[in-house]
Amino acid sequence: MASLPPIDLPSNASGKGAFDAPATSDERHVLFDYLLRLGDDSLILGQRLGETCGHAPSVEVDLSLSNMGLDLIGQATHFLNRAGEVEGKGRDGDSLAFRRDVLDFRNCWLVEQPNGDFAQTMARQFLFSTWQKLLLERLMASSDAFLASVAAKAVKEVAYHHELSAEWVIRLGDGTEESHRRMTDGLEWMWRFIPELFEMDEIAQRAAQCGIGADVGLFRADYDRIVSDVLAQATIQPPANQRPILGGRRGHHGEHLGHILAVMQFLPRTYPDATW
Amino acid sequence: MVAGKAYVATEVPGDGLERVWSVLATVADPEIPVISVVELGIVREVHADRVVITPTYTGCPATQVIERDIRAALDEAGFRDLHIVTTLAPPWTTDWISAEGRRKLHAYGIAPPIPAGERDVKCPQCGSIETEEVSRFGSTPCKAQWRCRDCLEPFDLFKCH
DSSP, rough: OSOOOOOOOOOOSSSSOOGGGGGGSSSSHHHHHHHHHHHOOOOOOHHHHHHHHSSSSHHHHHHHHHHHHHHHHHHHHHHHHHHHHTHHHHHHHHHHHHHHGGGGOOOHHHHHSSSSSHHHHHHHHHHHHHHHHHHHHTTTTTHHHHHHHHHHHHHHHHHHHHHHHHHHHHHHHTOOOHHHHHHHHHHHGGGGHHHTTTOOOOHHHHHHHHTSSSOOOGGHHHHHHHHHHHHHHHHHOOSSSOOOOGGGGTTOOOOOHHHHHHHHHHHHHHHHTTOO | OOOSSOOOOOOOOOHHHHHHHHHHHTTBBBSSTBTTTTTOOOOEEEEEEEEEESSTTOOOTTTHHHHHHHHHHHHTTTTTTTEEEEOSSSSSGGGGHHHHHHHHHHHEEEEOOOOEEEEEEEOTTTTTSSSSEEEEEOOTTTEEEEEEETTTOEEEOOOOO
């Protein structure tokens, strides 16, 4: 989809401090990092959708966005709790969600993008949910039994997210002149973050090799086909000539993530002993 | 989360497992109080030492309330040493909602999930099949918002899942 070379970390930057870089030779580290990626994607997008609660264009849409956010937070709880167990340092899902800083987050750039208008929110949802559904379908066969069971459960919810967002992309794209322009702009904003979803870096490769993870390259063609099909129905030309941006999986994020975390983490960081 | 300590087998008081099931049958779903957690298919297994439950949706906020309510009902009935274990596999499906549960949903004004092979959504108010979807998501993750074109009443549809 992208025709220009990506913008990645500078060659002399490791993204994270060298001490904390995961040891890819150790399967436990690979599983920990892989679970963080899955958990952080769901957590950050769930938090983003939560921001729309009470602000969506209609009450039905408000319910849809909050409920999708709820599904995603549920997934994040499973992935991050398990990540904490695998890490074995006494951290649970809450401490991973609320006590890590930007550089330690492993989510992709797509999910941290701002909501913008409703079209932009739906463009992001469509591009992500389509990918997440294809990924979870494969993770149902993960060699990690827990990961496989969460995937089997979550895939049913995500299928709904995919359907809902695809319908909105079509409805807005093939709607009025104004809604068409907004959906085109929304996709234009989000498009450069697609290639990162299909990046197979060292952790992703190791996870796929040992059967924990999935090789995302195997469903790239399916993804492109589904997306271009929906865009065709929406009468929208795919954006062109964008430079993909990479690095989220290695802790390199945009300006937006810090602002999300500031809101999300304020309470547990201010009152560390608070329980709920 | 299940407590990490090892289970110490104790004798279950009363008449055993049937009594546990009947206690569980009195625990209502917090979101749809006319239907019990047994009828909803949340209770998967009952053993001498544990009750196995499964969440409906991954992020369903009622999950914790349900576990708390089950705990309270079991404690009240004297089953204090029964553990509550949560399992994710196999994933919950609306196929597990019992026939009685479906009837109660309908009577309460929620259209039950449509069995495979059927397409018509029946209005729980007037029984018409002239109905249409208003929104994919309703008041909870498990429901969609529908409307009847005959009696014009809006209603919830329990989504097939």
